[in-house]
Amino acid sequence: MPALDALACTGPWRHRHPGEKAALAFGLLCCAVALPPWPGALVVGVAALALLLGPAGLGPRRLVRAVRGPLVFVVVGALPLLFSVGGPTLVRLDPAGAGAALALAGRATAALLCLLLFAATTPVADALPRLVRLGVPPAVVDVAGLVYRLLFLLLDRIAAVRAAQAGRLGFRDVRTTFRSVAGQAGAVFVSAFDRARRMEHGLALRGEPGSLRVMLPPQRLSRRFLAGTGLLLAAVVTVSLVLA
Template sequence: MPALDEVACTGPWRHRHPGEKAVLAFGLLGCAVALPPWPGAAVVGVVAAALLLGPAGLGPRRLLRAARGPMVFVVVGALPLLFSLGGPALVRLDPAGVGAALALAGRATAALLCLLLFAATTPLADTLPRLHRLGVPPAVVDVAGLVYRMLFLLLDRIAAVRAAQAGRLGFRSSHTAIRSVAGQAGAVFVSAFDRARRMEQGLALRAEPGALRVQLPAQRLSRRFLAGTAVLLAAVVTVSVLA
């Protein structure tokens, strides 16, 4: 199981209602988008990071591991704003783009931390069944759930194939490593295609799309948690506007 899913399933907020965590995470996300980049995005980012490292129990290493991939896209998206086209040189550094690049990177980083706050505290198995109440088509929810389950099966299959290839010295040189990776991709594709076909046949024999139902645990929204969230969001807005 990936580290983020493991934390979501075993973390301190595992048994809280998903609506509470959605109000907190997406409320902060709205603040990151609506408030000025400075100091709004910085305040939101600090608050989201503090919640992740504190009450959510993610930990610094897991936070860095979960954020390093998306942060690559943030950096790649902000770098072009530092350059401009035209003039004596075809491409030149634009001093006016520094502010825009920092603003984009700040907003994107704060938004990323807000999304990680929801993902690291709310398992997808708790979220998908409740999407019916929000008007999401049942077929879309079922497809999303099946794709989510297939990811774990594919990860297990990849690990098994890689272990078998390593046991046969499939990575002893660059040439054998390339051949092993190609064979691994082919084996995983065939396995995934066959499993998806069997799953489709099984679902077609059981029920119509959207007929799958799961039993959800009895959970109530905590008024104290929602009140604390409202106070926190109000404090973030106040500090960002008055600073």
């Protein structure tokens, strides 16, 4: 199981209702999108970061490992705003693009922390079945759950194939590495196709009516948590508008 999913299943907020965590995380996300980049993104980012490192119990090392990949895409998406095309030279630095690049990077980073706040505290197994109550078609929820389950099987398969290739010195140089990676991709594709076909046949033989019903633990919304969420969002909006 990936580290983020393991943390969501064992974290301090594991037994809280997903609706509470969704109201907090997506409320902050709406603030990050709607408020001005400065200082709205900074205030939202600080609030989400404090929640991740504090009540959510993520930890600095896990936080760095979780955000370093998405932050690369944020930087790559912001860098083109520093340049402009045309004029005496084909590509040149645009002094006016620095502000736009910083605004984009700040807003995207704040939104990333808000999404991570929900992902690191809410297991997918708790969130998916409740989507049906929000009007999502059951077939879409079932497909998402099956794909999520299949991902873990594929990750185990990739680890097993890679360990076997490493035991046969399949990564000793560039040539053998490319050959091993190509073989790994082919083996994983065949395994994924075979598992998906067997899963489809199994569901058909069971006579599934079109939805996979699961039993959810009884959970109630905490009025105190929702009230605290409302106060936090109001404070974020107020501070952002005052400092703007």
